[in-house]
Amino acid sequence: MSSSTSHTEGEEPENGKKPQAKSTRRTFLISAGVGALTIGIGGKIGWEYLRRNVPALAENRAPSAKVPKEPFAWFTINADKTIIFHVPKIEMGQGIHTSLAQIAADELEADWNTFRVVQADTAHGFDSGTQFTFGSVSVASLYQPIREASATVRETLREEAARRLNTTKENIIAKNGAMELRADASKRLTYGELVAGKQGKWTLAKNAPLKSANNFTLIGKSVPRVDLRDKVTGRAVYGLDARLPNMLYGAVARPPRYGAKLKSAKAGEAATMSGVVKVVIENGFAGVVAERRSIARAAAARIQCEWEGGVTESQDVFDALTTVPTDKSNAIAIQEHGSASDNRTDKDVFAQYRTAIAVHAHLEPQAALADVRGDGKTIQSITITASTQTPDMVRTMVADALGVEKDSIVVKPTYAGGGFGRRLAHEVGVEAALLSRAVGRPVHVGWTREEEMRYGFYRPPTHHVLRGSVGANGRILAMEHEVSSGDVLLSFAGIAGGAIAGSVADAFGVDPGALIGALSEYDIPHHRVLSHRVKLPFLTASWRGLGLLPNIFARESFIDELAHLATKDPIQFRLDHLPDTELGKRYKQALKRVQEMSSWQTPPPTGRARGVAFCTQSHTVIAQVAEVSILNGRLKVHRVWAAVDPGMTVNPNGAVAQIQGAIVMGLSSVFHEKITFANGIASAKNFDNYPLLRLPDVPDIVVELITSSDVPHGMGEVGIGPIAAAVGNAVFSLTGKRMRELPFPLETLA
Amino acid sequence: MELRVNGKPYSVNYDPSEMLVWVLRDDFGLTGTKMGCGAGICGACTIHINGVPVRSCITPVSAAMGLEITTIEGLATILPDGSEKLHALQQAFIDEQVPQCAWCISGQIMTAAAFLKENPHPKPEDIDTALENNYCRCGCYVRIRAAVELAAKELETSA
Helix, strand or coil: CCCCCCECCCCCCCCCCCCCCCCCCCCHHHHCCHCCCCCCCCCCHHHHHHHHHHHHHCCCCCCCCCCCCCCHEEECCCCCCEEEEEEEHHHHHCCCCHHHHHHHHHHHHCCCEEEEEEECCCCCCCCCCCCCCCCCCCCHHHHHHHHHHHHHHHHHHHHHHHHCCCCCEEEEEEEECCCCCCCCEEEEHHHHHHHCCCCCCCCCCCCCCCCCCHHHEEEEECCCCCCHHHHHCCCEEHHHCCCCCCCCEEEECCCCCCEEEEEEEEHHHHCCCCCCCEEEECCCCCEEEECCCCHHHHHHHHCEEECCCCCCHHHHHHHHHHHHCCCCCCCEEEEEEECCCCCCCCCCEEEEECEEEECCCCCCCEEEEEEEEEEECCCEEEEEEEECCHHHHHHHHHHHCCCHHHHHHEEEEEEECCCHHHHHCCCHHHHHHHHHHCCCCEEECCCCHHHHHHHEEEEECCEEEEEEEEEECCCCEEEEEEEEECCCCCCCHHHHHHHHHHHHHHHCCCCCCCCCCCCCCCCCEEEEEEEEEECCCCCEEECCCCCCHHHHHHHHHHHHHHHCCCCCCCHHHHHHCCCCCCHHHHHHHHHHHHHHCCCCCCCCCCCEEEEEEEECCCCCCEEEEEEEEECEEEEEEEEEEEEEEEEEECCCHHHHHHHHHHHHHHHHHHHHCCCCCEECCCCCCCCCCCCCCCHHHHCEEEEEEECCCCCCCCCHHHHHHHHHHHHHHHHHHHCCCCCCEECCHHHHHC | CEEEEEEEECCCCCCCCCEEHHHHHCCCCCCEEEEECCCCCCCEEEEEEEEECCCCCCCEHHHCCCCCCCCCHHCEEEECCCCCEECHHHEEEEEEEEEECCCHHHHHHHHHHHHHHHHHCCHHHHHHHHHCCCCCCCCHHHHHHHHHHHHHHHHHCCC
16 A cells, blocks of 8 residues: 555645645756746636537547646655655546556656655646546546656656766666666665756656556556545545635525526625624625624525526426427437438337436535635735636636636635536635635635535436337337437536627537437447437536436437347347447447346346446446346346446556446436426425435446556546446336336336 | 543534534534535434434534544544554455545444444444445445445454
């Protein structure tokens, strides 16, 4: 076990541990002059970044990372042998701090036991898109850049060691954080010694070679997570845990309807409550700063607010809005060949699927500690310590709200208690900043569960209409899938860029996020996928896997319907319809593997049945089989097998954890998760009305990884895709009842 | 007024109806106890009062006066040489690489610690029942099961 730990960088939240590096030490970072780095991108990261990368995302590729040209920006090499790795991505449970550190330390030939991981803040110099943590692309997009940067630093150090030892670099071996003379291991200089003793400026090594995979010592190994000791002892600091001396607590008045605007507000009795420091009413915002969190919340509820506008409708209206229209004039074909509508046989199926609105239910409510400093008239600096997936989005949103330049804002990301797409926007950072500005002291705002359920954004509702025909040869002749969904990625245009960017979003016509998983891999002669973009009056946006869960649930359940119509084995039916392309071969391999793992050919125990489904996301392929029974009218999922081909894997145990977790999250949607609106507001306020999957309902989950290349693809979301269909297909096999809604209509199984 | 947390006294001068979770976190800086729902449903805020697991988000300060509170920060043992010996559950959660985001983990461990004290030889289904009201959104459940089983074995051999 390594002694590496993971910390939040920089000026300490009071309870945060300082990184081991002291600024008084001479460090590589300083000597390399990282302060002079100019890192590109300004503007609205969420939107700009998405627009730049939408084609890549839609085509299921990892967007390219913009990383510092200065390789030293990644590291601080201390004289005491410790090396600090400044990691741009946010650790929200996916193990990314560990995986990226493995890549860096391996290529650098660092000593893992003295290698430390520190979360980079926005002042560190990373491109905003590189900090943006989303879409299962962290490893995929940074694997090569981190290796190149690390190799360059390694070779630069090798050249320096050669100079110091009066030899040539060919005679120097890089090993465990030191450069040693090949012929005499006692002639050895640690990286820290090389940096501390450096005279003059560094000249970067050119064309540094990358290690051969045969020589990997960390990449591909199940290295224990670097953050777990702090997490099992309660020391790890998250946004809700952030503290500063002299801090106060804030809370915000909320409307009775989603999206209602504050027309007017009077402080009323909120102002005179004991412990209230200030009631802040400005520009459509009403909040309280108080000495205690409970007082702030109680006072915020007592501000006399008059609200206007907002959502008034109930769920039936949104269900109707989401229903695939008979008028196809606004539909956009995202995949089409042959003529799906003209080719019908007597074996013809029509089916509709729906997915409910859901919340993210990350267990740490969104939270931020804002420290706005100024002289009372002008703002000099703003520091936001927060759990966020998009540090730069926090800067953008706070800059817009406070009317300041982004340059004055530093965001210090903490660990995040789950993200799942919710922490792509950051309203709480804006709220904390407005309140801190008003009182001239640091203010912490942490949302309640009720605020999370009612005032954030949602996984959109979806509706799917599918038609398919099976020919006399037992193969699918024609298939059409119409997807109707609320926005997923285009919403961020509105969040980050307001009305202008919103109209740009309208010009897109289709939301690539909503269509993740909608493109079909099957070889079908007449095939069409149509997109209907639904505009809903409440905000819907990213949720783990984006469109993957709803689209794969509909498509893979429907394929199962066609397989039954053709009286074919569901796995064989899929194999028969997969092309002999490179990707098609990977699908087949994963399907065959899961067939073996689940002993598919052997009948399940009496009273049980199995179902299969597969999908791809961020270029990773996964096939799953679920085994279910129904006991006393209750659905029980006994076991799930998953065969996953992510190309290659940096940390196999961590990859397996991602698949296990995604399957559980998908099952939670199968069993429970559903938000409904009544009179413009979500009915659920807390988990009593919106339960999550609990331990007794969790199956055994068996995961196998398939290595098919030397390039790592995404792991964070792909596992959520097939699970609902796999379970639904098993339920059909057992009962003859087809589950066509998420959550399943479980009462029909009783 | 005084509260005892992890063997140390803390003075309290707040409304005794204040919920313990916020006093521990905001006043004492013991942020290892997490807050997930504020309604006693998710279990992230679980602490021990006199060894009994309670939901600190719905337990007022007044209910803990004069009693021994233990939080996740007090679960490990500090050895004479100053080093930290983790509780068997904390070690098992690392050995099984359980946590993902870990926001629920303090509550999982505190709930399991009280359970194993009363049930040193649990059957797998007993573990499921003991932890059925502790949510894990990242879906670490399979590993939570394994870690509690491992810790039970560890506690048995070290007893």
